[in-house]
Amino acid sequence: MLGKFPLGDRWAAELFAELLPPSRAENVHPQQAAAVASRLARLWQSGAKDFGTFTDRLRATFLPLDAAFEQSPEPMARIVGETFIRLRTLQQRESSLESDIHSGSADDLATKFGSQLKLFGFLQEEFHRTLAAPFIIADAITRTGGPLSGLLDRNGRVGSKQIAIVETARGLRAGMLTDGANRHLRNCGAHHLYEILDDERIKLWDEDPRTKHLTWGPVEWTHWELHTNVRRLSVTCSAFLLGLALFDITNGRTILGRGWGVVETPQPRRRDIARSQLRGPADDLGFAIERVDVAPDRALAIGLRVKGDTVIEQTKRIITGGATPRA
């Protein structure tokens, strides 16, 4: 099997070499490597180019999980297992919201800006807080020694403030676990505290719901600035997500062997979500998705078309996006 974007594979291999013990690196399944490579490629495409810093952040999320597992394997296996189960739904939601961003018409400005704010609200309220849960448990096991009960809410999430407190308490560089998190920006989308000024600009603010006094802003951002701020939190989430992936690669076999994990029968994904998620890997491997249906016998029927694209060997220059001048 050949992939379209070998750089993602190379980054994944470098990441494994940097962070995993050699004995574990040999056990990486191709599917796990592909998932990591795909996430890294998405990071690059979204504008995060500093992989040295990202590796540092990944080290900060992964190593405490691993250390906590050494100390108290069963609670760590349970929280990671439960988080993976929650992530199945959350990653579908993430894909769906990202798909909304990419499929929106340039003429539909409400969707153009609104879809970014919707994604941000999801990242801030659901994804970041869920992904950080095993880390907060690991911190309690390895640093504070405090009780684990009460650290998570009933949806398996931690509070955004908890994440910030632990970041400081562990002496991590500011933003390692929290970069991009911004409750005011979340409020803008949730309470429609924004005004679209034109094709490229949006005014955002936050206010106290009782007094209506401003608590943040107003700020005037270009669409690119809004995109960049959303992506910052997305990168932070990716650091947590890949930390969990490395934990699974390192300890998954032991957890399975000892029966410490959380067993869940996977549920069939919704047809439209499956189609959206299959598109990227199909494209990487030389195919286009023609259809995804659920047959009467409940089988998933996937129609692929060979893209058939060829190019003459050449060097291509990639021009990345940047800030748009204000009007």
Add this chain to the structure above:
Amino acid sequence: MRTVWSPLRDQVYGFLQRTFDIHDGYELVRVTVAASDGTTPLGQIVAPLDARRAMLPGKEPVEQLRARLPVDTLAEEKIPLVLEGPIIPTA
């Protein structure tokens, strides 16, 4: 950028392997492949869950994986793939 050619079967199995987490809730997956004109059929596979799970480690040869499938009529041909990279940052 360059074009390489890879066996269709390798690519389809690789697709199922790479996307296992997306279809592991389905007992059966049918994949039908058409040529780039969208109409010429290039065959199909029917892959039960156990056969797809066996693809995950990536250590068995393709023929061994094929033996687990009740249906595999994929054409013995190669398909083109445009490879990008390595990316060299500008100074």
